[in-house]
Amino acid sequence: MSNEIAKRKLLSGICHGSIFFSATFVCIGVPxxxxxxxxxxxxxxxxxxxxxxxxxxWLYGIIFGILTLVLIGWLLLGTLGIVTVFMPIIAIVKVLTNPNKVFRYPFILRVL
Known part of the structure; x- marks a missing residue:
């Protein structure tokens, strides 16, 4: 395996896994x-x-947090928590197995 492919795997994996570093601005700062x-x-x-x-x-967390006032937000926050854990793990596995392809998260708004 070439050094370039190994570097691509490492940096892409760190980008997707940065959400596990912190819930603050660190997780955004790394990518x-x-x-x-x-x-x-x-x-x-x-x-x-x-x-x-x-x-x-973060956006969905704010919206679902507000919705906790009408009780449906608790279910949505739980679902968001599960998605926040499993989707980056799937992304890391995908970029490590196929480093030449960009992982695209489903059902998100793309700002960048």
């Missing part, structure tokens, strides 16, 4: 830094996709 320091287009696209996912998680 932003990788987006700017990497010259690999696949890694940059994975960083953008990870950023979009993180922003969506």
């Amino acid at each position: 932003i830094v990788i987006l700017f320091i990497s010259d690999d287009e696949t890694v940059q696209n994975n960083a953008k996709e990870a950023l979009n996912f993180h922003l969506n998680v």
Whole structure:
């Protein structure tokens, strides 16, 4: 395996896994830094996709948090928690098994 492919796997995996580092701005800071320091287009696209996912998680968390006032938010927050854990794991596995392809999260709003 070439050094370039190994680097692509590592950086793409870190982008998608950064949500496990912290629930604060660290999880967004990691893909932003990788987006700017990497010259690999696949890694940059994975960083953008990870950023979009993180922003969506925060947006949905705020909306579902407000909906807890009408009680349906508790169910939605639980679902969001499950999605927040499993989707990045799926993304990491996908970018490690096929490093030349960008993982696209389903059902998210793409800002970047």
